[in-house]
Amino acid sequence: MKNKFFSVRGQQIYWCAAILFVLTAFPFFWMISTSFKPLREIFVYPPYFLPKEFTLANFERLFEQTRFLTYFKNSVFVATSAVVLTMTIATAGAYSLTRFRFYGRERIASLILFTYMFAPIMIIIPFYVLIKKMGIANTHLALIMAYTAFCLPFSLWLLRAFFQGIPMALEEAALTDGAGRIRAVIYVTLPLALPGIIATGIFTFILAWNDYIFVRILITSDELKTLSVGIADLYNATVIDWGMIMSGGMLITIPVLVFFIFIQRYLIAGWGTGAVKG
Amino acid sequence: MKIHSQKAGIILIAPAVLLICALLVYPVLYGVWLSFFKKHSFFPDQRFVGLANYFYLLKDPEFWMSVWYGTVYSVSTICLQIIVGVIAALILNEAFRGRNFVRGVILFPYMIPTVVAIILWKWLLNDQFGLVNYLLMAIGVIREPLCWMGKDLIMTSLIIISVWEFFPFVVLSVLARLQSIPPALYEAAKVDGAGAASRFIHVTLPQLRNVLFVVILLRSIWMFTKFDTVWLLTQGGGAEKYVRTLPVYAYMRTFMYYQAGLGSTLAVIMFGILIASTAIYFKMFGREEEI
Numbered sequence: 001m002k003n004k005f006f007s008v009r010g011q012q013i014y015w016c017a018a019i020l021f022v023l024t025a026f027p028f029f030w031m032i033s034t035s036f037k038p039l040r041e042i043f044v045y046p047p048y049f050l051p052k053e054f055t056l057a058n059f060e061r062l063f064e065q066t067r068f069l070t071y072f073k074n075s076v077f078v079a080t081s082a083v084v085l086t087m088t089i090a091t092a093g094a095y096s097l098t099r100f101r102f103y104g105r106e107r108i109a110s111l112i113l114f115t116y117m118f119a120p121i122m123i124i125i126p127f128y129v130l131i132k133k134m135g136i137a138n139t140h141l142a143l144i145m146a147y148t149a150f151c152l153p154f155s156l157w158l159l160r161a162f163f164q165g166i167p168m169a170l171e172e173a174a175l176t177d178g179a180g181r182i183r184a185v186i187y188v189t190l191p192l193a194l195p196g197i198i199a200t201g202i203f204t205f206i207l208a209w210n211d212y213i214f215v216r217i218l219i220t221s222d223e224l225k226t227l228s229v230g231i232a233d234l235y236n237a238t239v240i241d242w243g244m245i246m247s248g249g250m251l252i253t254i255p256v257l258v259f260f261i262f263i264q265r266y267l268i269a270g271w272g273t274g275a276v277k278g
Numbered sequence: 279m280k281i282h283s284q285k286a287g288i289i290l291i292a293p294a295v296l297l298i299c300a301l302l303v304y305p306v307l308y309g310v311w312l313s314f315f316k317k318h319s320f321f322p323d324q325r326f327v328g329l330a331n332y333f334y335l336l337k338d339p340e341f342w343m344s345v346w347y348g349t350v351y352s353v354s355t356i357c358l359q360i361i362v363g364v365i366a367a368l369i370l371n372e373a374f375r376g377r378n379f380v381r382g383v384i385l386f387p388y389m390i391p392t393v394v395a396i397i398l399w400k401w402l403l404n405d406q407f408g409l410v411n412y413l414l415m416a417i418g419v420i421r422e423p424l425c426w427m428g429k430d431l432i433m434t435s436l437i438i439i440s441v442w443e444f445f446p447f448v449v450l451s452v453l454a455r456l457q458s459i460p461p462a463l464y465e466a467a468k469v470d471g472a473g474a475a476s477r478f479i480h481v482t483l484p485q486l487r488n489v490l491f492v493v494i495l496l497r498s499i500w501m502f503t504k505f506d507t508v509w510l511l512t513q514g515g516g517a518e519k520y521v522r523t524l525p526v527y528a529y530m531r532t533f534m535y536y537q538a539g540l541g542s543t544l545a546v547i548m549f550g551i552l553i554a555s556t557a558i559y560f561k562m563f564g565r566e567e568e569i
């Protein structure tokens with residue numbers, strides 16, 4: 001190991017990795033550093049890499065002068081509802097696709113794969129007109145429906161792969177032991193599928209949490225906005241308060257990264273089956 | 279038992295299929311229908327105009343500009359993402375201390391909300407106080423600060439930001455495949471006297487062919503239809519029209535000029551271009567076993 005590290009090739013790799021790391025991580029470091037700097041240090045030239053005087057004033061302004069907490073609550077509510085709804089429907093659907101044979105099953109699978117390719121911009125205009133007609137524009141319900149529709153294709157696809165990995169024999173054994181089908185599912189299949197369901201749920205959560213376009217178009221009242229739009233609108237104020245914006249950016253990134261670290265080990269499996277889009 | 283089980287299966291999948299049809303497939307079809315109408319975005323009145331929207335766009339210079347900008351944006355970001363992504367994956371496939379940590383951090387840009395990526399880079403590229411201008415001036419590359427959000431450099435800035443945000447997708451897909459290449463292949467090539475470059479071309483690349491086929495396809499679809507990164511970078515700025523790609527143009531027609539019919543026509547054209555290019559792509563590079 002030591003030998004490898006000191007070899008020329010080992011050092012080259014180390015340098016390449018270091019450059020790669022700095023290019024990806026540095027913007028985050030800069031965001032964190034800026035959000036703890038007092039105003040006069042933010043605009044100082046040449047810039048300091050770390051705050052000389054550590055302050056929480058940016059966060060205080062964010063909470064006092066903006067509706068950050070309302071946006072945060074809205075984001076949590078909308079994303080969580082979308083996860084619960086998507087996971088319920090997708091788990092039932094994926095179970096059906098892997099455990100039953102019925103007419104049109106393969107066709108449904110290809111429909112799911114096809115709709116996975118849809119990008120929001122391709123449906124947002126007719127979607128908006130329809131939502132308007134239904135009279136639910138400017139409600140959280142419209143957002144939850146949009147996210148559920150958008151996350152269903154990849155959730156079904158991913159959960160289908162997870163269910164395929166659970167041997168049918170286990171369920172059959174429970175059935176021969178006299179358990180009903182529903183009991184077999186609840187006590188045997190679902191616990192085994194749980195890691196997959198959690199991972200898929202987190203992907204859905206991140207997608208809903210990060211979304212900008214649906215909120216921009218479907219929501220008009222300020223008190224119903226979620227974080228992405230809320231932060232973007234802070235930027236459009238006349239005088240840009242960089243410290244406050246960076247602290248807001250940092251706070252909306254934290255939940256995503258916490259969840260991300262949580263699901264990292266499922267990520268490769270999720271990638272292969274198309275869990276991540278955008 | 280069989281019939282009963284078939285029924286249960288259909289009942290369980292029904293909600294998913296219904297929702298997908300109602301909220302994804304139906305809107306797309308409804309969008310095609312809308313594209314034949316002159317329709318205001320907010321008011322219910324609409325008037326059938328046949329193909330007039332399509333003819334209008336054919337003569338609309340803004341439409342052709344948006345096709346051009348959209349193509350420049352997607353082609354350049356896709357090429358750069360693939361190149362940067364494959365290089366990064368090759369590095370991360372080597373053994374070094376702290377590898378797992380770097381592998382995790384490298385995916386961050388892809389996971390964060392787009393709005394965060396945008397505000398981060400707007401701050402870094404700020405012409406007066408931005409760190410990028412400062413560093414470039416400190417090492418003597420430039421004398422005067424560059425105006426990254428100005429009309430000359432806005433496309434470059436957009437491309438840099440997009441590549442930064444989306445290359446991790448390529449890294450993870452390629453890395454997963456690299457890990458499954460049997461080491462014996464490399465040893466055989468070494469015995470045959472192949473150098474590092476030759477091993478990459480003759481062993482690694484053919485193995486990556488299938489994963490690259492899928493990654494390029496997905497990235498192309500998503501970059502060509504990318505809205506939020508482009509819009510968030512330029513909204514309200516004077517340089518907006520120098521990166522007005524097709525998705526942004528469709529959005530503006532619908533939600534700023536309130537022409538939902540024309541907006542839908544743009545979305546339909548986008549969909550058409552995607553389907554046609556996907557078909558050509560499959561014809562040129564596709565193999566049976568990949569689908």
